[in-house]
Every structure is written in C-alpha cells, then in structure tokens.
Amino acid sequence: MGDRESLRYEIVVLGLKIGDMTAEKYAGKSDTLLYEVKSQVKFWFFGNVDLKFLTVSKFLKDRIVKTKSESKTNRGDYLSKIAWKGDHYQVNASTYKYKNDIPIKNPLSWCSNKMFFQEPKAGDVFLSEVYGTAQEIRQIEAGVYEINVEGNTNRYYYKSGRLEKIVLENPIKNYQVRRVQ
Numbered sequence: 001m002g003d004r005e006s007l008r009y010e011i012v013v014l015g016l017k018i019g020d021m022t023a024e025k026y027a028g029k030s031d032t033l034l035y036e037v038k039s040q041v042k043f044w045f046f047g048n049v050d051l052k053f054l055t056v057s058k059f060l061k062d063r064i065v066k067t068k069s070e071s072k073t074n075r076g077d078y079l080s081k082i083a084w085k086g087d088h089y090q091v092n093a094s095t096y097k098y099k100n101d102i103p104i105k106n107p108l109s110w111c112s113n114k115m116f117f118q119e120p121k122a123g124d125v126f127l128s129e130v131y132g133t134a135q136e137i138r139q140i141e142a143g144v145y146e147i148n149v150e151g152n153t154n155r156y157y158y159k160s161g162r163l164e165k166i167v168l169e170n171p172i173k174n175y176q177v178r179r180v181q
Contacts, residue, residue, distance in 0.1 A: 003026070003027075004024050004025070004026040005024065005025045005026070005117065006022060006023070006024045007022070007023045007024075007116055007117070007163075007179065008020070008021070008022055008179075008180040009021040009022075009023065009177045009178060009179055009180055010177075010178050010180055011039060011041050011175055011176070011177055012175060012176045012177075012178055013043060013173055013174070013175045013176075018041045018042060018043045018175070019039055019040050019041030019042065019043075019051075020039060020040060021037065021038070021039035021177055022037070022038055022039070023035070023036070023037045023113065023116035023117070024036045024037075025116075025117050028058065031060060031061060032058055032059065032060050032065075033058075033059045033060075034056060034057070034058050034059070035056070035057045035059070035111075035113035035114055035116070035117065036054070036055070036056045036057075036113070037053075037054070037055045037112070037113050037116065038052075038053065038054045038055075039051075039052075039053045040052050040053075041053075043173060048074070049073060049074065049075060050073060050074045051071060051072070051073045052071070052072045052073075053069075053070070053071050053072075054068075054069070054070045055067065055068070055069040055070075055112070055113055055129045055130070056068050056113075057111050057113040057114065057129060059109075059114070062109050063084070063107045063108070063109055064082075064084065064089075064107070064108050064109065064111055064127055065083070065084045066081075066082065066083045066084065067080075067081070067082045067083075067111060067113075067127070067129040068080070068081050068082075068129075069081075069095075069129045069130045071095065071096075071130075076096075078094050078095045078096065079092075079094055080092065080093035080094055080095060080129060080130050080131070080132055081093075082104075082127065082129065082132050084107065087105070088103040088104060088105050089103060089104040089105075089108075089127070089132075090103060091103060091104060091132035092132070093130065093131055093132030093133075095130050095131065098131065098150065100131060100132045100133065101132075102132070104127070104132070104133075104134050106125070106134075108125055108126075108127045108134060109124070109125075110124050110125060110126045110127065110137065111126065111127045111128070111129050112126075112128070112129060113129065115156055115163060116163050117163075118161075119143070119145075119158045119161045119163070120137045120145055120156075121137070121139075122137060122138060122139035122145070123136060123137065124136075124137045125137070126147050128149045128150075130149075131149055131150050133149065133150060135147055135148060135149060140155070143157060143158040143159060144156070144157055144158070145158075152168070152169035152170060153169050154166060154167070154168045154169065155167045162179070163179065164178070164179050165177065165178050165179065
C-alpha cells in the first residue's frame, strides 16, 4: 500500500456549517487506485437528521472497476454498489426515494470521488456512485464544471487544478462542500 493523499472539506447549508468531509486517494494492490470520501452531517429536515456517508471507488488502469456508497441515517440506511463485469457495469443503487439496477455499457474513468483530486475535461463521462447513472461533464467556464444527476445540477469549482468548492442540488437539501486545506 502506498501513501495516502488526504483533503478536508466542510459541508455548508445556507452559510452554516453542518458537517465535515474527508477525501482520500491511495494505492491498492496490483495497479489499483482507491478514492474514499466520508462525511458526517447533522441538519434539520422536519426533525433532526444525522447522516454518515462513505463512498469508495476502485480504479484499475484509470478505469472504474467497483464503487460502493453507503448512507447511514437515523431515518434509514441506503447502499449503492456498482461493479464492472467485463462488458458492462452491474448497478444496484438505492438512495432516498430512488432505486436503479439498469446496467451501464461502457467503461468509465470519472466519478465524484476522483473529481476531488483531478480536474476533468468537458465531454468526459461521469459515473454517479450513488445513483448508478452516467452523464456528460459540461464545462460552464474556466475551472467550472456542471453535471446533471437525475435532475439535480451539481457544479464543481477548480482553482489552479484544485477542487475548491462543490454546489450540490439534493432532493432533501441543497448544500455546498468547501475546501478547508
């Protein structure tokens, strides 16, 4: 196993910090690279919601081979798994009011976890580890990219190739992820 690269972010709603996020990148066995993002938040949505979130994305030679996304809340738990099966991704995605098992045909090189560590290019195709869907990455302006995932528009902001901020639309609450270090 190699060294870990670790980045810290805060999660913000309406200007108020509601949690912390850590993104890590590290080498696995035999040419694999892993990206791991974990967060813990507390917020009000018709009652207190406590959420622990973990997503791990495994790459082999710059292609996604497996992802696992877990959300554990005091209102229910959700799990999404995606795995490359030789000629397609097998999808088993479950999140708040959403399920998906439709396979994805082509190998992919981009997902949210990787975007913490590397700036994409316009036209790259993005895999949502949570929803199990693929969509094109659009460049809005220099250093700003937009991805529409199941009707939710997410914007990624880079400065000198570093991810500084994400503005996310979410069925429960819209929020921002801001770099701390």
